[in-house]
Amino acid sequence: MFTEEHDMIRDTVRKIIERDINPYVEEWEKEGHFPAHQVMKLFGDAGLLGLKYSEEYGGADLDYTYCVAMAEELGEIACGGVPLAVGVQTDMCTPALARFGSDELREQYLRPSLTGEMVGCIGVSESSAGSDVASIKTTARRDGDDWVINGEKMWITNGYQADWMCCLVNTSDDKPHKNKSLILIPMDAKGVDRSRKLDKLGMRSSDTAQIFFDNVRVPAGNLIGQQGWGFFYQMLQFQEERLWGAANMIRGLENAVSETIEYTRGRSAFGKSILDNQVVHYRLAELSTEIEALRALTYRATELYVKGQDVTRLASMAKLKAGRLGREVADSCLQYWGGMGFMWEAKIARLYRDVRLASIGGGADEIMLGIICKMDGTLPKRKKGGA
Amino acid sequence: MKILVAIKRVIDPDARIRLNADSSGVEEESVEYKVNPFCENAIEEALVLQGAHGGEVVLVTVGPEDVTQTIRSGLAMGADRAIRIEGVDTELDSDLVARILHKVVERESPNVILLGKQAVDGDNNQVGQLLAQYMGASQACFASEVVLEGEQAKVTREVDGGLETISIPLPAVITADLRLNEPRYASLPGIMKAKRKPIDVLTLDELGVTDTALKIEVLSLELPPERQAGSMVESVDDLLDKLKNEARVL
Ligand SMILES: Cc1cc2nc3c(=O)[nH]c(=O)nc-3n(C[C@H](O)[C@H](O)[C@H](O)COP(=O)(O)OP(=O)(O)OC[C@H]3O[C@@H](n4cnc5c(N)ncnc54)[C@H](O)[C@@H]3O)c2cc1C
Numbered sequence: 144m145f146t147e148e149h150d151m152i153r154d155t156v157r158k159i160i161e162r163d164i165n166p167y168v169e170e171w172e173k174e175g176h177f178p179a180h181q182v183m184k185l186f187g188d189a190g191l192l193g194l195k196y197s198e199e200y201g202g203a204d205l206d207y208t209y210c211v212a213m214a215e216e217l218g219e220i221a222c223g224g225v226p227l228a229v230g231v232q233t234d235m236c237t238p239a240l241a242r243f244g245s246d247e248l249r250e251q252y253l254r255p256s257l258t259g260e261m262v263g264c265i266g267v268s269e270s271s272a273g274s275d276v277a278s279i280k281t282t283a284r285r286d287g288d289d290w291v292i293n294g295e296k297m298w299i300t301n302g303y304q305a306d307w308m309c310c311l312v313n314t315s316d317d318k319p320h321k322n323k324s325l326i327l328i329p330m331d332a333k334g335v336d337r338s339r340k341l342d343k344l345g346m347r348s349s350d351t352a353q354i355f356f357d358n359v360r361v362p363a364g365n366l367i368g369q370q371g372w373g374f375f376y377q378m379l380q381f382q383e384e385r386l387w388g389a390a391n392m393i394r395g396l397e398n399a400v401s402e403t404i405e406y407t408r409g410r411s412a413f414g415k416s417i418l419d420n421q422v423v424h425y426r427l428a429e430l431s432t433e434i435e436a437l438r439a440l441t442y443r444a445t446e447l448y449v450k451g452q453d454v455t456r457l458a459s460m461a462k463l464k465a466g467r468l469g470r471e472v473a474d475s476c477l478q479y480w481g482g483m484g485f486m487w488e489a490k491i492a493r494l495y496r497d498v499r500l501a502s503i504g505g506g507a508d509e510i511m512l513g514i515i516c517k518m519d520g521t522l523p524k525r526k527k528g529g530a
Numbered sequence: 531m532k533i534l535v536a537i538k539r540v541i542d543p544d545a546r547i548r549l550n551a552d553s554s555g556v557e558e559e560s561v562e563y564k565v566n567p568f569c570e571n572a573i574e575e576a577l578v579l580q581g582a583h584g585g586e587v588v589l590v591t592v593g594p595e596d597v598t599q600t601i602r603s604g605l606a607m608g609a610d611r612a613i614r615i616e617g618v619d620t621e622l623d624s625d626l627v628a629r630i631l632h633k634v635v636e637r638e639s640p641n642v643i644l645l646g647k648q649a650v651d652g653d654n655n656q657v658g659q660l661l662a663q664y665m666g667a668s669q670a671c672f673a674s675e676v677v678l679e680g681e682q683a684k685v686t687r688e689v690d691g692g693l694e695t696i697s698i699p700l701p702a703v704i705t706a707d708l709r710l711n712e713p714r715y716a717s718l719p720g721i722m723k724a725k726r727k728p729i730d731v732l733t734l735d736e737l738g739v740t741d742t743a744l745k746i747e748v749l750s751l752e753l754p755p756e757r758q759a760g761s762m763v764e765s766v767d768d769l770l771d772k773l774k775n776e777a778r779v780l
Pocket residue numbers: 231264265266267268270271272273274275297298299300301343346351500502503504505506507508509510513
């Protein structure tokens with residue numbers, strides 16, 4: 144599935160990380176902020192933000208295997224927040240714009256987002272609607288040549304620094320799956336209030352914001368694709384989002400295991416190294432095996448996906464496994480670091496905090512399980528009128 | 531302006547290496563290779579000089595077919611074409627490589643020959659100097675700045691006492707030090723273009739290298755001793771005592 148070109152892309156991503164990202168991660172994590180435009184530009188300059196997008200707008204027209212290779216390498220970044228921001232840019236806020244946005248809209252927002260001059264964000268969740276996307280409350284109402292937006296979005300990655308948001312809103316009173324639309328909102332528009340940066344358990348350097356819209360006016364042409372299709376457009380990109388999430392988990396876990404091996408090899412207790420205890424080296428071997436299994440699942444799903452198959456089931460499994468395994472690996476490894484692992488600034492402690500999001504964001508573990516069950520035919524039918 | 535850049539792949543310097551069964555070399559099963567870091571500086575400098583003076587950047591390496599990937603990464607950085615000379619590491623030493631490169635120089639007649647100052651595997655630091663000798667050309671090793679002025683190269687060299695700036699006539703051999711520049715990343719368009727750039731393959735015979743005898747024979751290799759586990763000391767006095775009496779560094 145991977146070629147020499149994939150390897151060279153991986154190599155470039157790793158070099159960018161080694162030289163221009165990892166030396167600053169410590170500082171960014173401490174500040175609770177990273178320079179999104181600067182980092183995005185690094186990848187944009189190397190042509191890496193638009194791997195799967197059309198050359199017409201500065202992309203490279205490559206298949207999703209390249210995106211998976213890049214997502215995997217981004218796992219080399221020594222925290223979860225920065226790769227998350229890049230993933231939002233390449234795979235979460237841009238797909239609908241690239242596929243269904245008007246030429247003007249793509250010229251104005253997609254092109255600069257692929258060069259890294261602009262940073263985007265995706266606004267779906269609200270404080271009262273996360274997993275249950277259908278119940279979002281934000282509305283957009285047509286008024287002359289404008290849309291007028293009112294409401295709120297919660298936990299928005301890149302929200303504090305983004306130039307624009309791909310925002311899911313209700314545009315009619317129709318059924319919840321048919322009344323939604325995606326509208327592109329420039330974040331400097333009047334009435335956008337993003338004063339609330341959220342304090343989080345992990346992903347400390349990622350700027351996650353709560354954003355309020357008070358009679359925000361955007362041109363009618365900022366509607367992405369067709370009115371009423373927003374929910375469907377979001378669903379279309381789930382497979383790629385999940386594959387990205389799974390691929391992005393792998394490297395961080397591998398590094399955690401190998402760093403734990405190094406540490407426990409060098410630390411002695413009761414006359415031998417910690418690593419020499421069979422329970423330790425066996426456990427670490429077990430985890431390495433599981434990580435390889437996650438990689439195999441992710442690659443298999445990707446391979447079938449680029450052949451044109453629907454891999455919703457496999458991609459959901461990969462996302463689920465990534466979330467679960469991330470927690471398991473981080474917890475087990477942290478244990479072997481002892482008190483050192485419990486220190487806030489320990490890299491393993493950061494991983495422990497950061498991977499926790501994977502089981503919650505982008506569809507919680509239970510949502511993945513629900514999808515797998517649905518496809519396997521084991522989900523009980525809902526009673527009419529029931530919740 | 532034609533610039534020839536000699537590059538070498540090395541085993542990933544950050545990887546843990548093992549010796550093969552008879553300790554005659556490094557176990558090459560499942561090791562990862564990278565472009566020697568100093569060679570990346572050499573490629574970068576060639577591209578910078580090409581940017582300023584125009585012309586062509588040609589890469590050359592000696593190795594088996596699977597070094598093609600190393601060559602492609604150099605082409606992805608922006609070099610125009612490459613030459614691979616068939617050969618295997620175990621049948622090469624610095625002197626033979628210099629004589630091979632000399633033949634390539636005769637074929638290509640470059641104005642500038644850039645190399646890394648040394649490869650981080652053997653750390654020999656010999657090929658550039660030997661090549662200059664075989665060519666009868668001037669050399670400027672450990673360059674930290676290169677300026678071309680007409681038929682001269684003004685090169686700042688990192689020497690033991692500090693920096694030395696010399697002017698040498700072209701064609702000349704220049705070897706790159708780390709501080710010469712910061713190698714660019716291969717960009718995606720560069721990577722995609724690299725696939726279509728020509729790589730000529732030549733055997734030693736075709737090149738006219740008949741004497742392949744080595745001047746260096748490797749008898750055996752050994753790994754540095756494993757680092758011992760650390761231990762915690764109770765007090766500064768304990769530490770001083772251990773430094774004095776156990777480590778004997780005070
Ligand atoms: C750091 C961070 C970044 C984020 N970035 C973004 C972003 O950029 N854009 C965006 O739109 N959103 C973002 N989110 C929001 C994220 O997608 C939601 O938090 C997620 O979808 C879960 O929704 P919720 O928090 O409302 O949880 P809820 O929907 O309230 O669910 C709570 C828990 O209940 C359980 N649960 C829910 N439904 C079911 C069910 N059907 N069956 C069984 N159990 C269930 C799950 O365990 C779930 O974790 C981000 C969140 C965080 C924390």
